[in-house]
Amino acid sequence: MTLASLTKPWAATSYGFLDASAKRELRRKMLKAIAVPGCQMPYASREVPMARGWGTGGLQVTLTLVNPQSTIKVIDQGADDGVNAASIRRFISRVSGAAETWDTLEASIIQSRHRVPEETLAADQILVLQVPNPEPLRGVEPNMSIARQMHADADYGRLWLTLYEQMVRKGRIMQGAAYPSLVNGRHVMTPSPIPRWDVPKLNMAQHLTFLSAGREKRLHAVPPFTRVEPLVFSDRPYRVEDHAELVCRRSGVAGYFMNEIPQDQGGSVFEISDSNLGIKAIRQAEGEVVAIGTTWYRNGEYSA
Amino acid sequence: MAYVATRGGEKAIEQAERLFRQDLGTIDIARVAAIRQSMPYLIDRVMGEASLYDEDMAALALAQTGGELSEAVLVLRAWRTTQPRLAVAAPLRQEHLLTQRRISAAFKDIPGGQILGPTLDYSHRVLATDVFEGIPYHPPAVDAAARPAPMRQPSLADWQRQQGLVAPATEPQVARDDIPDLTREPLLFPASRAHRLQSLARAETGGVLALGYAAMRGYGNAHPTVNELRLAEAEVVVRHPCGTEFSAGRVRVCQAEVTSKEKGGFLELGFAASFGWNEVKVIAAATLDLNSAEAPLGSPMHEEFYLYHTESVEASGFCIHFKLPHYVTFQSVLDAMRDAKAKAAAADAHDDDDALAQARQTEPAE
Numbered sequence: 096m097t098l099a100s101l102t103k104p105w106a107a108t109s110y111g112f113l114d115a116s117a118k119r120e121l122r123r124k125m126l127k128a129i130a131v132p133g134c135q136m137p138y139a140s141r142e143v144p145m146a147r148g149w150g151t152g153g154l155q156v157t158l159t160l161v162n163p164q165s166t167i168k169v170i171d172q173g174a175d176d177g178v179n180a181a182s183i184r185r186f187i188s189r190v191s192g193a194a195e196t197w198d199t200l201e202a203s204i205i206q207s208r209h210r211v212p213e214e215t216l217a218a219d220q221i222l223v224l225q226v227p228n229p230e231p232l233r234g235v236e237p238n239m240s241i242a243r244q245m246h247a248d249a250d251y252g253r254l255w256l257t258l259y260e261q262m263v264r265k266g267r268i269m270q271g272a273a274y275p276s277l278v279n280g281r282h283v284m285t286p287s288p289i290p291r292w293d294v295p296k297l298n299m300a301q302h303l304t305f306l307s308a309g310r311e312k313r314l315h316a317v318p319p320f321t322r323v324e325p326l327v328f329s330d331r332p333y334r335v336e337d338h339a340e341l342v343c344r345r346s347g348v349a350g351y352f353m354n355e356i357p358q359d360q361g362g363s364v365f366e367i368s369d370s371n372l373g374i375k376a377i378r379q380a381e382g383e384v385v386a387i388g389t390t391w392y393r394n395g396e397y398s399a
Numbered sequence: 400m401a402y403v404a405t406r407g408g409e410k411a412i413e414q415a416e417r418l419f420r421q422d423l424g425t426i427d428i429a430r431v432a433a434i435r436q437s438m439p440y441l442i443d444r445v446m447g448e449a450s451l452y453d454e455d456m457a458a459l460a461l462a463q464t465g466g467e468l469s470e471a472v473l474v475l476r477a478w479r480t481t482q483p484r485l486a487v488a489a490p491l492r493q494e495h496l497l498t499q500r501r502i503s504a505a506f507k508d509i510p511g512g513q514i515l516g517p518t519l520d521y522s523h524r525v526l527a528t529d530v531f532e533g534i535p536y537h538p539p540a541v542d543a544a545a546r547p548a549p550m551r552q553p554s555l556a557d558w559q560r561q562q563g564l565v566a567p568a569t570e571p572q573v574a575r576d577d578i579p580d581l582t583r584e585p586l587l588f589p590a591s592r593a594h595r596l597q598s599l600a601r602a603e604t605g606g607v608l609a610l611g612y613a614a615m616r617g618y619g620n621a622h623p624t625v626n627e628l629r630l631a632e633a634e635v636v637v638r639h640p641c642g643t644e645f646s647a648g649r650v651r652v653c654q655a656e657v658t659s660k661e662k663g664g665f666l667e668l669g670f671a672a673s674f675g676w677n678e679v680k681v682i683a684a685a686t687l688d689l690n691s692a693e694a695p696l697g698s699p700m701h702e703e704f705y706l707y708h709t710e711s712v713e714a715s716g717f718c719i720h721f722k723l724p725h726y727v728t729f730q731s732v733l734d735a736m737r738d739a740k741a742k743a744a745a746a747d748a749h750d751d752d753d754a755l756a757q758a759r760q761t762e763p764a765e
Contacts, residue, residue: 108481116583117480137585142476147716149723172727178412179723209727227720238697239707240588266742271731290731310713312585336734354726355733368727 111158112190117141121159121314125305128316133278134246135229140312150183151309153206153225157187160204160221165193168202173210173352173368180208197371200388209272211293213351213369214388216302218319224287226308229315231275231285251283251326258326268331277324284315286323292335292352295397298323335397343367346376350392419465426462434458443651443675444468448711449475450582450601452650452674469603469715476712480582487575489636489644491652493554496631501552504625505658511552516630555627556656556668565658566665588703595691595702599684600673603711610705611683619690619700623657623682626668630676650674655681657689667692 109115117139124136143151143158161167169184171177175197183206188195196202199212206223216222232242235253245251254275261269272288276297286294287306297304297317307314317323325333341353344364351372353365367373372387379385391397435442435458445457449472456475464470500516503509527536559565570592573579581597590598599607615623630653634646654672661667669689671681687705694700699708708714 112481114481114483120583137587139583139585141582142473142480142712144474144477146473146719147713148718148720149716151716172724176409177724178409181409208723209725227717238701239703241696265739266746267735267739269735269739271733271735272728288728290727292731310717336731337738338734352727353730355730368730 108190110191111161112143112186113141113155113158117155118159121155124314125156125159125316128305128314129303129318131282132318132321133282133284133315135282135284135313135315137312138314140309143309144186145182147310148227149179150206150208150225152307152311152314153208153223153305153309154183154187155309156223156305156307156314157204157206158191160223161187161191161193163192164203165191166196166201166203167191167193168196168199168205168212169207170205170210170212170369170371171208173212173354174370176370197374199369199371200386209288209290210352210368211289211296213367213372213390213392215391216296216300218301220302222302222304224289224304224306226285226287226306226313227310228273229285229306229308229311229313231283246282249281254283255326259328262328262331267334268327274325274333277322277326278315278317279321280324282315283326284317286317290336290352291325291333292338292392294323294325295333295335296391339392339396341365343373343376346373347380348373348376351390423462423465426459431455431458431462434461440676441466444604444677444680445471445475447673447675447677447680448472448601448603449479450597450674451475451479469711472603473712473716484580484583486637487578488647489575489638490578491633493627493629493654494551494557496552496629496633496652497550497649498552498629498631500630501627502625503555503627505555505627509555509627510558511549511555514548514552559626559666564666565668566663586706590702590706595688595706596671598706598710599671599688601711602680602684602706602709603714604677604680606709606711606714607680607683607687607705610699610709611686614686614690614700615683618698619686620693621659621667621669621686621689623659623669623686623689625682626656626658628655628678628682629653630678651676653677653681655685657682657685659689 111118120138124138128134128136140152140155143154145151145154157167167184167187168175169180169187171180174180184195187193199205199214199216202220204221204223205212205216206225208225211222230239230242232245232254235257236242236245258268258270261267272290273285274291274294275283276286276294278284284306286297299320299322300317301319303319304317305314306316327333336352338353339350342349343351343353343366345366348367352368354368355363355365357363375385375387379387435454438461441461442454442457445461445468446452446454449457456478457471460471460474464474498514500518501511501514503513530536556565560567579591579593581594586594586598613619614621630651632649633652635648635650636644637647638644652672652674653676654670655678657669658666659669667689669685669687671684671688673681687700690700691702694702697704699705
């Protein structure tokens with residue numbers, strides 16, 4: 096036996112960029128996160144070749160999950176060709192050999208910033224959300240040591256109070272994206288800055304969702320078939336963005352979350368935020384055979 | 400696919416990066432060597448913040464980023480994270496450091512003596528504009544002292560402990576291989592002292608200075624007196640798998656120990672050390688360390704505040720991420736704002752209570 100036979104051939108970096116000890120830590124934390132839905136698990140969070148706050152948390156989870164049979168979709172604000180999304184997708188593919196796709200239906204791992212795709216995710220798909228700030232209590236308690244104590248005590252009174260104050264002052268809850276939500280009846284989480292439109296998609300979903308914040312070194316998870324309930328008062332039900340009637344000016348589809356495009360002459364037009372769904376709709380209209388998945392909403396009403 | 404073609408940012412982005420790199424020109428080994436040779440303190444600063452001691456890599460990072468410090472640190476750290484951790488070096492002892500500068504502001508003289516070493520502290524900060532007139536600046540030669548200073552000096556804190564001025568060390572002895580490593584464990588609070596000092600060692604110089612200055616100026620509770628400041632070279636002693644210990648080379652290190660008023664009959668000490676020579680950073684960091692114990696929770700002098708907010712890679716990354724599109728979250732805010740405005744307008748239209756109550760009832764449920 097030679098020494099060389101005991102080792103692997105030298106490589107500049109490990110498979111999937113992260114070394115084995117980093118992946119091992121992440122896997123342990125990901126399993127813990129699944130075991131205690133919505134609870135934030137600290138992890139070391141390694142430096143990766145992109146700036147903190149640009150998806151390094153999601154990237155570390157994806158790099159841990161990926162294998163050569165994976166098909167990767169990366170979206171930013173719903174678009175696959177956003178600069179950072181394209182860059183992350185290329186990087187993952189380069190270091191793992193995984194296939195790349197824009198199609199939600201083909202992807203086995205979907206890493207996303209700020210959106211849950213509009214086509215319903217299946218049980219064999221994993222959604223990885225990039226999270227800038229995983230702490231729902233940050234607004235009411237900036238100190239992490241105290242916030243952790245409050246999570247331990249399920250002490251969310253101050254969070255409820257801010258929602259109540261908004262209602263008194265403004266007539267409605269003003270929380271835009273990142274709506275605080277109770278997971279499995281125990282931990283309140285920040286569901287990454289996805290719009291209110293996307294939060295119901297996590298409730299009792301078939302798919303597994305990881306939410307990972309590289310800069311803040313925390314990850315949490317929503318396992319399949321887990322309750323995710325936005326914090327609302329019994330007489331003021333949760334309300335998603337008023338986008339049901341908006342029509343995409345390019346694809347003509349309606350009933351999805353839209354981007355508003357201000358016009359020179361005043362006023363605005365709208366484009367579907369899930370850009371590849373828009374592309375598929377255009378292709379279908381042009382006569383191509385395109386598979387478009389079922390969606391979570393019907394006429395702007397959540398119906399899954 | 401017109402939908403895609405009009406987005407077309409990817410090509411522009413690639414050109415933007417090319418523009419940046421074109422401005423910097425060709426990077427060859429000569430340029431890297433020139434940066435390494437001419438800017439040792441900048442190299443030290445980058446190596447310290449990246450927690451990677453490699454002068455050539457640091458010079459390359461500076462060349463490649465055009466001196467954009469936070470980018471240089473990020474490039475180095477991203478490279479560092481791919482490297483295996485082969486060994487844990489033996490802890491440094493102050494009395495073993497090959498000390499080139501060692502001063503104390505607490506005593507006029509100290510055992511082992513004060514050694515000024517290289518410093519600009521007492522210089523006139525005048526630009527050498529003659530260089531532009533074609534007159535090169537030649538540094539005057541150093542006159543050697545009659546008798547060389549000893550290479551190694553004792554630890555002042557050890558002397559203070561013997562005199563009963565400083566509390567005996569109570570930190571538990573940790574086996575060398577069990578020393579916590581911040582780069583492989585998350586920073587949690589209350590932080591262990593090892594994590595606090597490691598985090599300060601790689602903290603951003605400007606950030607540590609700003610918060611350390613705030614602590615000195617009166618927002619903290621302790622006036623730092625420099626007990627001992629050292630610039631030194633240290634042998635990195637590692638263990639070969641066969642069990643022998645050997646030096647893997649020398650690294651430049653600096654350390655500051657600052658002291659404050661007495662507490663419980665003893666002087667308190669704040670400490671910081673870093674790769675490379677960066678006196679301002681270690682004095683400011685040691686002041687933060689000194690202030691930590693009494694800092695009110697949530698104040699900028701509290702360890703959670705300053706450790707989080709002086710992490711250069713995290714802070715700069717988050718700051719520049721605001722250049723990424725945020726139109727989904729912004730749209731969500733707009734939606735809530737328009738709806739609230741519409742509600743307010745509806746309420747104004749019916750100012751008597753009954754009409755308002757009716758309006759609320761007929762509104763769609765929220």
